[in-house]
Amino acid sequence: MEPILTTPAALRRAAQTWPDGVAVVDDQWGDPPTVELTWSEFAEEVRTFAAALVASGIAAGDRVAIWSPNSHHWPVAALGTHYAGATLVPLNTRYTSTEAVEIIERSAARAVIVSGAFLGGDHLAELVESHADSLPGVVVGVTLDGSSAVPDIAIEWSEFLARATETTRDEADARADAVAPEDISDILFTSGTTGKSKGVLAEHQQTMSGSQAWGANGHLSSDDRYLMVNPYFHTFGYKAGILPCTLFGATMIPLAVYSPTEAMALAERRKATVFPGAPTIFQTILDDPARADHDLSSLRLIVTGAAIVPVVLIERLQSDLGVDTVVTAYGLTEASGFVSTCTPDDDDETVANTCGRAFAGMEIALSEEGEVLARGKMVMRGYLDDETATKETIDADGWLHTGDIGRIDERGNLTITDRLKDMYICGGFNVYPAEVEQTLARLDGVTESAVIGVPDERLGEVGRAFLTVRDGVTLDEASVIAYAKEHLANFKVPRSVVVVDAFPRNAAGKILKRQLS
Structure with missing residues (x-):
């Protein structure tokens, strides 16, 4: 094409x-x-x-x-x-x-x-x-x-x-x-680590290059029927969904609210062939007692990512659902969602344990500190009204600094091992603790807060807020969570709250979040 x-x-x-x-x-x-x-x-x-x-x-x-x-x-x-x-x-x-x-x-x-x-x-x-x-x-x-x-x-x-x-x-x-x-x-x-969201400016050619590469990698065609549980406001639903369908003629099948029951019923009714989503989505389907009541044999391609994917999940998608092709990918909004991907020819170990190689039109490298760098056709023009942040993120050689730590093997496969930032992923959505901490700081009685992501079986990670409070103030978990719900989207709301006497700190006074759990 x-x-x-x-x-x-x-x-x-x-x-x-x-x-x-x-x-x-x-x-x-x-x-x-x-x-x-x-x-x-x-x-x-x-x-x-x-x-x-x-x-x-x-x-x-x-x-x-x-x-x-x-x-x-x-x-x-x-x-x-x-x-x-x-x-x-x-x-x-x-x-x-x-x-x-x-x-x-x-x-x-x-x-x-x-x-x-x-x-x-x-x-x-x-x-x-x-x-x-x-x-x-x-x-x-x-x-x-x-x-x-x-x-x-x-x-x-x-x-x-x-x-x-x-x-x-x-x-x-x-x-x-x-x-x-x-x-x-x-x-x-x-969202950014300062808590202030950044507007990512993407050109048509950057967006379309990514959508073209994504669709080509998945062998998308006019014979495909694409089940869309990924929200359209996200790159996964918009640039890896709507636009590839437009480029390759696949049928869009939108689903507004995910549940395994609704997704399976819609996939069966419309004979869906392509079904991308976060690993938790497929785990809930595989574990659903009613799965055997639905004919999901039309599915040929599943694309997942955003978290470490157990090898057994890849194997079950193929054996239990009969899906021929399962691939994983890695991206971020600043690259229109497209940095690297596995291909349909990769083995289960590669798909489960890596994010694959650079998309066509992109290249990846590591900085001396091990930060993942990306450069190519999909990298944004910059941030809206924020030239300083743009220069901090895209260097003079055009490399986008992702903020993720990783490694690249001898075959060029990328694996994400850590995050430079404190961001965690709740149900497929990025959560930046600084934004949550700024909200909790406005709650009367709170003197300081620190938010981390902790493992959750259903959502991957959820927030846990650690607070110090003024003398004589009593705050219970329910009231803190209720306050957060008034001011934040649900995926940002901490699921647990711990009040501490003092935070562990380094010599410079910075809170040592890795000592919190």
Whole structure:
């Protein structure tokens, strides 16, 4: 395949190459009925969304945020944003409304696509009730439950699409023509060790090079049906999901909320062939008593990563599920999610114990300290409004300093052995202790805090908070966790709390976290 370096070009090629192939099937809501779009229909829906953005005053280069779970709306909005020449800003669905508004404001988003009632929550209502004055001029409500009622400050999805006219469609086409490989495609925010999140600026050519390499490595094709449990706001769901499907013609099958029961039922119903996810996802499926009741024989490819993968898990995926190919990979947002990968030809030991070799278009090396360095087509342009952090992360020779410690064997396979930073991974999501510590510092009575990741059978790692408190103050675990839940996304909330008299420190006074457990 010739390199395709912008998403509008990929979308148009998909509509021309597989016009009658199924682009997306979304039947997870029950009522309204199943939404199924061919690639030609999907491309027209994207074009309509882009035209509605144009009609709403969104200019080329403006930023559009999406705060909504996996559904057919998300890829339409994402690619529609690009088609209109704008930049996508995905928001973590587990954010609190305060966290979401911070990103909306920092990115200067001029539009936000936001879900309404869903799983007992309502993002749109939360924003309107607490942050109405901070919202951009265009607020589009995605009513997943089938209703069409949205607050006056917003416009419902179908009504928004109705804003498109032939004139604005023509303008959208012209903007799609003008999108260049070096234009910014998206800004994904990832927390930093200081607790302040950083906005990663990725160009179309960086994003598309990674998606192309990922799809080619997995031998993705128009015969594939791709079960998407990885959240679209994450590189794993967006750049290793939506975009490879667009490049290779695979069918997108979104799932908004993971459970082994729902995932297996959807995989069986839609005869899914490709199923990426964190190791914990596959462990829950393998251990589910009802697994034998589901026919999962259609699965041919599983891709996992983000943690050490037991060899026995690889073997069980092949023997118990009958999956031919299981591969692991390593990436980070600053490289569009793509640094290294195993290939379908690798043996179980290599897949389980390494992150494979550099993706096509990338190279990896180690610094003198053993830090993993990455360089190549997928490395970001830099951080939003933070030139200092950009220079600290990408050196003069173009090497991206990942912050991870690793080793590279004689075959070029990378293994991650430690982290320079204190970050840990909870249920597949990166958690940066400094952010949690800053939140706990605001709790009355807390004098100092330190947060570490501790092993958890289900989530891989969870947070444990160690606190010192003022004399005479009593804080119990339940109240600390309740406070954290008010201010942080659930995956960041510590699961246990320990009050200590004093912290272990080094000669410079720094807390020795490795002595905490």
